[in-house]
Amino acid sequence: MLKIRLQRVGRRNDPAFRAVVTQSTQGPKSGRNLEIVGHHHPGQKKTELDGERILHWVGKGAQLSDTLHNLLIDKGILSGKKRDSLPRKNSFKKEKEEAVPTAAAPLTEAPVTAPAPEAPAVPAEEVKA
Numbered sequence: 001m002l003k004i005r006l007q008r009v010g011r012r013n014d015p016a017f018r019a020v021v022t023q024s025t026q027g028p029k030s031g032r033n034l035e036i037v038g039h040h041h042p043g044q045k046k047t048e049l050d051g052e053r054i055l056h057w058v059g060k061g062a063q064l065s066d067t068l069h070n071l072l073i074d075k076g077i078l079s080g081k082k083r084d085s086l087p088r089k090n091s092f093k094k095e096k097e098e099a100v101p102t103a104a105a106p107l108t109e110a111p112v113t114a115p116a117p118e119a120p121a122v123p124a125e126e127v128k129a
Contacts, residue, residue, distance in 0.1 A: 001023070001024045001061075001063065002021060002022070002023065002024070002034070002057065002060070002061060002062035002063070003021075003022055003023070003024045003062060003063050003064075003065065004019060004020070004021050004037065004054060004057055004058070004062050004063070004064050004065065004068055005019070005020065005022070005028070005064075005065035005067075005068055006018065006019060006020075006040060006065065006067060006068055007019075007020050007022075007028050007029075007033070008028070010041070014043055015041075015042060015043065016039070016040070016041045016043075017039070017040040017041070017042075018036055018038070018039055018040075019036070019037045019038035019039065019040065019049060019054070019068060020033040020034075020035070020036055020037065021033060021034045021035045021037060021057050021062060022034060024063075035053065035057070037049065037050045037053045037054050037057070038050055038054070040071060047071060047074075047075060049071065049072065049075060049077060051072075051075070051077035054072065054077065055077070065085075066083040066084070066085035067085045069082070069083050070082045070083060070085060
């Protein structure tokens, strides 16, 4: 299956991305891309996407990543609703729902017991006798 996704190519602390068409089984850093269809540099707020080539590959059955799909909607190349691109397990809604406290269980206090009486201290002189 073909995928159109972003591939990071920027320096450390200065991310830049390439929009590439690749096989879904290839890793993001393999370099085995079929075609480069655009660039995205969020730090400089520059995005260059070849809309004609992207639509060509989508017509051939390529799937778009969620982030790239949202970028294409922002640029006006695609129309429709944006997708949620957050990881499924770290969804903000789940964290907010888990933070809501449940009904508090009634607190039961353990009965307080009096300490056992200590044996009277016997002087050492009496013990020897």
